[in-house]
Amino acid sequence: MLKDTACRIFSVLFNQYIREDTNLNFLEFDNPFQILIMTILSAQTTDRTVNSVKGRLFEAYPDPSSMADADISKIEEIIRPTGFYRAKSKNIRGASEMLVREYEGIVPDSMEELVKLPGVGRKTANIVLNHAYGIDAGIAVDTHVKRVSFRLGMTDNTSPDKIERDLTSLFPKEAWGKINFLLISHGRSVCDAKKPACDKCCIKELCRYYRENNSPDKE
Structure with a gap:
């Protein structure tokens, strides 16, 4: 073409x-951490379903530190409607742990660093960069x-x-x-x-x- x-x-x-x-964002988020986690959850499901678990998930675990320390079975219970909840729970807790350990709890604003996080590929990284930081990396x-x-x-x-x-x-x-x-x-x-x-x-x-x-x- x-x-x-x-x-x-x-x-x-x-x-x-x-x-x-x-509103150019299909997912409802309040900060970079939320859009990161919600985009990981959005795989193989609808944005509506992900938005429906937002309130309960982030009331329980509002930041990387609390998510990193969460009982994974509790995360699974909350995100079960999104499907593939065991793998997704592992990824969002793993990503949270890495944010705490490597980035002082701050979601990176570069493609190179984002794709190091569990469950994050270029698609997720592009969404986070654009929606959270206004960066068009791809x-x-x-x-x-x-x-x-x-x-x-x-x-x-x-x-x-x-x-x-x-x-x-x-x-x-x-x-x-x-x-x-x-x-x-x-x-x-x-x-x-x-x-x-x-x-x-x-x-x-x-x-x-x-x-x-x-x-x-x-x-």
Whole structure:
């Protein structure tokens, strides 16, 4: 895909999904520690489910020190609705322990340091950096971003790291922080995994999937 086409898609999606009062964060958080933990919890579940356990989790363990000292069975009980709760409990307590041990309880503000934490890959680190610190180190690639960017023709890759490289090469850095929100929003409202609603799509004329599935020889 040409950069000009990618920027046209960005402009249309921006006008479609972003207003002055739009909250660009799908997870509800109050500080860098909360967005770190909630993003770890968001794997293989919905943002709504993660948001639903926020109150109870952070009332019990409001900071890295208290989370690091927590009984892991108590953490498991609270986060059970998010799924994979045993692995997630291990990661969030392990990340908290490392924050206390290595970073004086402060969530790092660099990609290099964040990905050292248990349960943190580039996707989680990108979200934490953008949401908590306003730093655009890259573009977080989740299932929606992966699906929509591939259908549009922004990438031919399936590896999140390679997709991220393709996306960052298409868009100027000042747009990186919004790409994740726009592609997720479009994926949830229009470009469904099972059956995309191409008839309702505001960018169908710029979309590879639409062209390939609506050409004359398909009729």
